[in-house]
Amino acid sequence: MSTVESLRPLLAVAISTVAIPLIVASYRRPNVRDSISVLTALGKFAIVASMLPAVLNGDEFRWSLGTYAPGVEFALRADPLGMLFALLSSLLWVFTAFYAIGYMRGLDEHSQTRFFAAFAGSLAAAVGIAFAENLLTIFVFYELLSVATYPLVAHDETDEARAAGRKYLLYTFFGGGVLVLGGTALVYVLAGTTTFGATAQGLSTADPTLAKAAFAMLAAGFGIKAGLMPAHSWLPDAMVAPTPVSGLLHAVAVVKAGAFGVARVILDVYGPDVVSDLGVGLPLAAVAAFTLLAASVIALRQDHLKRRLAYSTISQLSYIVLGLSLLGPTAITGGLLHIPAHAFMKLTLFFCAGIIHVETHTDYIPEMDGIGKRMPLTMTAFAIAAAGMAGIPLVAGFVSKWFLLVGAVQVNEAIFAVALLVSGVLNIAYFWPIVYGAFFESPDGADEKPLISGPLGGREGPRNIQLLKPAGSHGSHGESSGMGGALAGSSDGRDDPAPLEDGEYAVDRHPSDHAGDSATENDPAVAAESDDSVDVGDDSAGHDEETIADDHDDHADHAHHGGPGPDGWERRRWTGEESTWLLLGPILAVATGALVLGIVPYEAQFLELVEVIVEGVSA
């Protein structure tokens, strides 16, 4: 166990910071710009990975700029917990970098330079959070992460996107600039330092009320980014961002930065013993358990695929927080392992949602019946990842959930194990209809899905009233009145431009980042043509005009948007002709990662890393 002074933690942060001006400077040459993006991702991963063997052996890499404020250094340290997060973010960025190129070019998006620059900045901040040595340094990067991701959320430059961006800034700055900063300052005042691992002593002897207050502020501040209820609502709204953002940032880097912050607070700032003495673990666990159940229930009622995934993310992030706040070593192992496990699975799901959007402009689940014919590989990957979410063995989610269940029972809190199991059932309830619909139904012959689209608590009156409704290609939107409407936040009404209903979000109607040219929407033949032109990004200028027009008129043509054509889904073969490999490759790679993590967790390094962390904490 030794600490090595090294530039490597700094390089890992700096490489993507340096890339930003290069990306901006090469805005006239998209191929150069995108190559820089990919090379940076690879370089970042290489730097982080190069530290892994030593860290697994108990060494740590440290770099310090010197004193930043009295008693606080601006320092980076690659310790096992930091490595877990940094390794994950940088590895998944490699896949996302490729995917984002395919996605942005496929949709012919505007402001791609800003997009890639902000993306690189976000990753720099995420790795900075991972390697920060003390609370103040983590706060610096935490705020920078909020700043860097804002342009990605508001990317669309529409009213919805700006509203989502405002909400995002408000939530994250309240969480960061108010709560985390307040908690950090309080810890500094109480313990005289903010360095991880050095504060527990001071906090255990401090005034318990203040120590609890600091814990509450830190947990809530990081919890806002981790989507803990009731401060979760920024996340579904942030789904207006392009899908690579929703995937890597709002399923991996940003939200996990929140979960990671909670981990730092529990494991390194307070330490499980002090948390247990203060009695603050259980309330946090209760909030997490509530969140994971409530978010799963809400996810049931989301018609928009990305929103359903967002609520699923909220639910799954609470698994992590729950595992950490139960404080037992096995539960902590489960919670920490769920960080990579969920990342791989959820990234797969988001990539699938994105590719469906690029290829067919379909965003709503009822329109996806039979889409397995059109996008077989995509939907297979989706099925695998969804199974993992529900905790079915051989996929990553099972391993972490197993640890969580055992851990919950070990600390005599079996009630939380029950919550986890119920949540697993709910996961199946909201993912299975998608998979089932994709492979076993067709646009013309979709079954009713009472759990998802019927009123909550069952139907009143004769059943055949529902059946009178034609089972059209738009699927069955239930009459989600009353509680359903309020909870679900989305339902019918997409086709009519009437004012927003209570509980409905504007984003449901104007889904995120579609900038598609209307020509390809309903005509499969044209869609096929566009496939060929997608992969190189040699879009014509005329194309642009159309994009702009479409952007501003999407209210008008939204009703014709997405879904299968008049003749149902066209059949594509399993050889990748459903899309471009720039999009399919990353999906298959990440889905494979989820399987590897589920079948051989030790060989995938992550479990080993988690065990090193847990040993270090309990030692």
Place this chain on the structure above:
Amino acid sequence: MTDPTVAPVLLIALPIVAAAVVLLAGLRWPRSGWPISLVALVLEGGLAAWLASAVFGDSGRLVHELGAYGRPGENEFAVGIELVADALSATMVGLIALIALSVLAVTRRAGPRGVPFYAAYLMLIGGLMGVSLTGDVFNLFVFLEITGIATYTLVASNRSAPAAVAALKYLIVGTTGASLYLLGVGYLLMATGTLNMADLAATLAGEPSFVDGPMYTDPLVLASFAFIATGLFVKAAIFPLHTWQPGAYDEAPDGVTVAISALVSTIGAYAFLRISLSVFTPAFFEATPIVATVIVTVASVSVVAGSALAVMQSRIKRTFAYSSVSQFGLVVLATGIALHPDAGASAAEAALIGAVIHLVGHAVVKGGLFTAAMGLALDSDARTIDDLAGLGRQSPVLSAAMALLGLTLVGVPPAVGFLGKWYIVIGAMNADLWPVAVVILLSTVLTLAYVARLFEQLYFTPAPSGDEAGAEAPADTSDDHAMAADGGNSADDGTEEHLSDPTPGAPFGVVAVAVGAAILAILLGFAGAEFADALEPFVTEVLGQ
């Protein structure tokens, strides 16, 4: 000239003499204002550096007795006026010298120019230097008035009716403030018989043999503090005494706004800090606990009200003006914490360092923001926040500078805005002033409320007219294409010019100063620890009395 005690005199005299030279030379050579000012202010910068190196180096506190009247006896009052340079005044002197030169660069091409401007501007600098360096409360009043009168002139130099009204309002309110200050000084003189700051501090503490014990609870002294504080709050534009300030900032010529936003209110806050620390001293606040409570309360209200008013504005310069009300509230708040009787040594120290860092940081940031706003106004005639729509693409450099400075203002680390806030919040928490800590933390979100509007307009709102919307969606390869097409369109309606040039309207000086301010704000964030170390001896000395 090797004795640095002469530097304070030169620092004050040089700009005032130069102002006279500008006026006289202007009679014969009307365009000589700029070169003379440049030479004077470069020399001023050198003097400031000399002073700072002496004060932060080995000399510590420098005292220069004007006219060398000295003191009649060992424990007698000083007869003449003393100029005193300690770490705080040296910091201010450095700041003023730096910003003075920057404003010269800003106004070089963009105006205002001309003999009257340069003469008034040099007078302003002389006044500011005087306030920073004087060790005499009456002399401070004189320099405050010099500063004030120069500022009224500069505000009115726009020659527009609203500017004249704003200047008149400033004249009336500002002079009232100065008069209140003078009343307070009169009371002090009645109570103690001296105007010298060091002698006042000693007398109020009851050191001379002719007073019987500390005079802190003497009604005369209390009334004096009330008058002085109110007068200086007017100068620093603390809510609800800020009413002169938004109009003056908004209506003044852009280049003048940069100067007064960065320096004039700052000097008011400095004077408050100086009088509280060096004349009344922490012992006064300990003896009369209610005073610190009142200061902290007023300042907290100013922080919140200033931000709330800033959010409600539609004009860019007014938004920034109200933002200053909030930020100076924070500086005064920190001063209040530092002097609060509940604050221990470490709390007071942190809060005081925070106050100084925030004072300096705010000057740099606000000056930079007004410079950026000026540049955008020159580029695209953007005066309201809605006018900023889409400028992120038309003026990328200025927009980026404005965005960075805005983030600094919010307190996003690692820039200087955060650092000051960190010290202040640590001070508040150490002093167990929890509601105050909450106000400071919430000020982040309040500031964000108006800064976020800028981002949204700059980067995420398409420009209003149809042809500009084309520039909003240039996808990869067509970037240059769209630019060219856009330029062609705009040439037709003749309002926008050569968009391919990133900043056609704003001269280089404006862009350079805005960018420089942004970079400086970030660098200062990292230099904070060294700066705090350098302030340390001063802080322990003023707080330790």
